[in-house]
Amino acid sequence: MPTEFISVTFPNASTELKPVPNASIDPDYLARYAKALDDYEFNYTLVPYDSSSYDPFTIGATIAAATKKLKIIIALRPNTLYPTVAAKALATLDQLSRGRAVVHLIAGGSDAEQAREGDFLDKEQRYGRLEEYIQILRRAWASSEPFDFDGKYFQFKQFSNKVRPVNGSTIPVSVGGSSDEAYRIGGSLADIFGLWGEPLKETKQQIDRIYAEAEKAGRSDRPRIWVTFRPIGAESEELAWDKAHRTLDALKTHRANGVGKVPASAPPPQNVGSQRLLDIAAKGEVQDRGLWYPTVTATNARGASTALVGSWQTISDSILDYVELGCELISIRGYDNFNDAVDYGRYVVPSVHEEIKKRAESAPAA
Secondary structure (H helix, E strand, C coil): CCCEEEEECCCCCCCCCCCCCCCCCCHHHHHHHHHHHHHCCCCEEEECCCCCCCCHHHHHHHHHHHCCCCEEEEEECCCCCCHHHHHHHHHHHHHHCCCCEEEEECCCCCHHHHHCCCCCCCHHHHHHHHHHHHHHHHHHHHCCCCEEEECCCCEEEEECCCCCCCCCCCCCEEEECCCHHHHHHHHHHCCEEEEECCCHHHHHHHHHHHHHHHHHCCCCCCCEEEEEEEEEEECCHHHHHHHHHHHHHHHHHHHHCCCCCCCCCCCCCCCHHHHHHHHHHCCCCEECCCEECHHHHHCCCCCCCCEEEEEHHHHHHHHHHHHHHCEEEEEECCCCHHHHHHHHHHHHHHHHHHHHHHHHHHCCCC
């Protein structure tokens, strides 16, 4: 499979560098941002989920209407939508977008966040529910006959789905995480497995775990690996590092003033992925070529927070290191959302594709 690039959708011009309090959806900005991703050859955009934020399906349909090629990854928590309803909603979006729907399922990494929408299962139970959810989605998309389901978390009789995916009998399913249960369920059931930006050694260890679970489950294929970075780039190393330190200062200032994504008094993160990032950050600010961890500690490792700093060439070379490991899906989003996406589209995406093509052409001779 080819190397593909992912961005994240933003509904307005508010950024982590210049947050706009209580900003609402700006339809013109959303369409402009999505069209830019299409124009600059991004392959996917992730529509994130938060208990206090916008409905991803409505945002996703808006993106589909504004673009021609961009695939839309809907982030979905199983506690928020019954799986039979989700199967129809995703297949509906798939038809509206002519086969461009993907779903990223989130088991839930924070008890407090889950409780805000009435979910009081513990972590082990949430992953058990996620496993059933994937099974139901797959069967709902593939089955031409009504079927029953009698699981621990979901039960129904004679569900019949007439809303079919465009490309065959399924829609790509993505899972992420760094816990044993995440590896097991993602490795055995997911089409895509999402990782946050860790050093090459640790990333390779996680990929091996995922592949081992796929083999244990008897799969003939393996999940495609998705890895996420927050690149901070410029024309030269010096300019890039100056920009990185300005970015870090802004993140710290906003958090101290209560306008950042994470309150200054936020407790340590509960999910294993964030804990891993903080542990790596404690070992040193810079890992490998330019993997930079002060942005992790400045945001309490909330979500994808590992920066990748350097010239555009350094960033491209660093991404290629992960491609060599087997990461086929590269998620890159910055701190100045629209402008960073344009810069990546100009200087990173084509550079990585060009180098991959050169290596492929020279491989037989070598």
